Amino acid sequence: MITSPWPVNIDRDTEGRVSVGGILVEDLLAEYGSPLLVTDEDDFRARCRAYRHAFRGATIAYASKAWCTTGVLQIADEEGLWIDVVSGGELQTTQHAGVPMEHVVFHGNNKSVDEIEHAVDCGVARIVADSIEELHRIEAIGAERSQQVTCWLRITPGIDAHTHEYVRTGHDDSKFGFSIALGLAEEAITVALGLDHVEVVGIHAHIGSQIFGTDPLVANVDTLIGLLASWRTAHGITLTEMNVGGGMGIRYTHEDHPVGVGRYGDAVKSALEAACGRLGYPEVALFVEPGRALIGPSTVTLYTVGTVKKLPGLRTWVSVDGGMSDNIRPALYQAEHEVILANRNGSDTMVPMTVVGKHCESGDLVRERAPLPEDIAPGDILAVAATGAYTASMASNYNQLTRPAAVLVSDGESRLLMRRETMGDVLSRDISLR
Numbered sequence: 001m002i003t004s005p006w007p008v009n010i011d012r013d014t015e016g017r018v019s020v021g022g023i024l025v026e027d028l029l030a031e032y033g034s035p036l037l038v039t040d041e042d043d044f045r046a047r048c049r050a051y052r053h054a055f056r057g058a059t060i061a062y063a064s065k066a067w068c069t070t071g072v073l074q075i076a077d078e079e080g081l082w083i084d085v086v087s088g089g090e091l092q093t094t095q096h097a098g099v100p101m102e103h104v105v106f107h108g109n110n111k112s113v114d115e116i117e118h119a120v121d122c123g124v125a126r127i128v129a130d131s132i133e134e135l136h137r138i139e140a141i142g143a144e145r146s147q148q149v150t151c152w153l154r155i156t157p158g159i160d161a162h163t164h165e166y167v168r169t170g171h172d173d174s175k176f177g178f179s180i181a182l183g184l185a186e187e188a189i190t191v192a193l194g195l196d197h198v199e200v201v202g203i204h205a206h207i208g209s210q211i212f213g214t215d216p217l218v219a220n221v222d223t224l225i226g227l228l229a230s231w232r233t234a235h236g237i238t239l240t241e242m243n244v245g246g247g248m249g250i251r252y253t254h255e256d257h258p259v260g261v262g263r264y265g266d267a268v269k270s271a272l273e274a275a276c277g278r279l280g281y282p283e284v285a286l287f288v289e290p291g292r293a294l295i296g297p298s299t300v301t302l303y304t305v306g307t308v309k310k311l312p313g314l315r316t317w318v319s320v321d322g323g324m325s326d327n328i329r330p331a332l333y334q335a336e337h338e339v340i341l342a343n344r345n346g347s348d349t350m351v352p353m354t355v356v357g358k359h360c361e362s363g364d365l366v367r368e369r370a371p372l373p374e375d376i377a378p379g380d381i382l383a384v385a386a387t388g389a390y391t392a393s394m395a396s397n398y399n400q401l402t403r404p405a406a407v408l409v410s411d412g413e414s415r416l417l418m419r420r421e422t423m424g425d426v427l428s429r430d431i432s433l434r
């Protein structure tokens with residue numbers, strides 16, 4: 001058994017051949033083509049259950065931005081999770097998946113009027129208002145329909161999650177939400193209380209992603225309960241719902257050491273209890289919305305090696321048949337995903353190699369300094385760990401590459417989640433001038 005950061009049902013036989021969900025990776029590639037995303041269904045379901053268990057009593061919403069595909073949403077729904085969406089497209093995919101709309105939360109810092117109307121008309125559970133303009137837009141839409149729209153306010157709590165700049169959202173100078181320190185949260189609740197068709201029932205704050213410790217999440221809970229208590233005093237309202245966002249870190253390599261889901265759950269629940277106790281605030285309904293921690297480690301990407309370029313005294317370049325179009329994370333965040341040879345036992349001598357994609361760009365990196373067997377050769381299969389979150393969902397057609405297929409594996413059976421894109425798909429929206 002290969003341990004984390006890999007899915008639980010990944011294995012390697014004595015010949016070094018890796019299987020996922022009981023199927024050899026070479027058989028998966030023979031059937032579905034390369035590159036390929038492979039999701040271990042049991043692993044994903046187990047993570048959904050672990051979150052529900054660790055945060056017992058809370059509602060867990062799957063942050064669909066991590067990977068918004070029908071099958072993944074259906075499994076999350078079957079496991080009793082709600083779904084968080086941030087666009088009309090994610091909302092429509094969630095509808096396509098048959099998720100009950102009363103289990104959907106709609107976020108976003110710049111929702112269009114059309115998107116809000118659609119969300120109101122299909123009956124999503126909560127809309128998370130992100131700006132004063134948006135509060136007025138929701139009010140107008142509610143008024144047209146003579147209905148109250150149930151909302152949360154997105155709060156910017158002024159907490160630095162100590163993570164990559166692009167995935168930090170809790171600090172005051174952010175495009176998201178109403179900053180407490182800058183007085184915007186106060187303005188938002190004051191405005192909202194004056195609106196007839198906006199019913200604020202709670203607050204939300206997501207402070208960032210790939211957080212390894214519990215302190216930022218505990219600070220978030222303390223700040224949010226403090227805010228609710230101050231509104232009770234100042235405005236005489238007692239809001240009863242609080243969403244602390246997602247952001248729980250995962251292992252991409254053996255060097256990553258996030259705390260386990262149990263510790264996240266314990267820390268958040270006890271911080272909530274303590275803060276409510278301290279301030280005499282009544283029980284609030286807790287919501288948590290992880291994305292990466294649920295689907296990220298359940299999925300691996302398989303690539304086929306095309307060329308191996310050995311530059312004596314410099315390095316070895318290993319090129320695979322995908323790259324930044326199917327996983328932009330290494331190029332965008334300097335993210336490191338563990339890489340292994342997956343179709344055989346290589347030589348015992350491991351050499352650090354630069355694994356790159358096939359795009360016309362030097363930043364097209366899969367993994368810098370991946371320790372791989374010296375005899376790696378064209379035709380070998382590489383498996384890349386923890387590619388379920390923010391890879392397929394951020395994929396592109398750069399260099400007119402078609403996007404890979406994705407399969408779900410369990411107990412020796414595989415099912416398509418997404419078929420491979422064809423050039424026909426790509427050209428279908430490309431209009432000839434001739």
Ligand code: LLP
Pocket residue numbers: 063065066084107167169206208209210245246247248289290291292293329333389390
């Ligand atoms: N809730 C809200 C409001 C969010 O903005 C996010 C992530 C989440 C929940 C889920 O966060 P998670 O548990 O997945 O960390 N593309 C980046 C991550 C961007 C995260 C954006 N928001 C990456 O590949 O690392």
